[in-house]
Amino acid sequence: MERGALLVLEGCDRVGKSTQTKRLVQALKDRDLKVEARGFPDRTTTIGSVIDEYLKYKKDLPRETIHLLFAANRWEQKDDIIKTLNSGITLVVDRYAASGAAYSAASTNKHLVWGKSLDQGLPAPDLVAFLSVNNEILSARDGWAKERFENQDFQKKVAENFLQLKEDTWKIIEGNQSIDDVHKILLEESLKVIQKVKTIPIKKLYENESN
């Protein structure tokens, strides 16, 4: 049986990941492909509800502790992700492990290696589409400062961290273009990757790193 692809959208807050996730899922469905949307943090689980309270300033936790919970929130979906991909369904995921390393390193001032180590061994994305939007444009978008991490200086650090995590599976997409233009590039790239990985086993994240 051919497997689905693990397609991940990454980027700073407000770059348009959720909009693009929805558009991509619909476009793949329109082509009769089997596809589901996911997103992290998954706020529906017990761990996710603690993360939600932390992000909404209802709960305070040490920065290291919250990162452990973000990583645990990804690990609790591991078996389901593998099962779903192996059943031939492609997953479009709004944030995954790169957000973990980029945000946690920015908030704790620890090295990126620390953030990456906790996600080592998770199913590796077949595509990481990184939406890159310049800081001035981002700060003009609506809805800022409702949750933790939503400030410009912090997001600048996060953006720098993301770029250091770039691997061969990454596609950097200029997010300042129109929603339609970003969607077109993302769809084209996704269709290529879905085709390419059909018969290739799922890889493990950071498996060749000895952090």
Ligand code: DGP
């Ligand atoms: P979102 O639901 O996409 O708005 O994400 C919520 C916030 O959590 C966003 O500011 C990014 C941040 N975030 C996502 N994953 C992680 C992680 O693993 N570690 C940390 N520290 N922050 C994360």
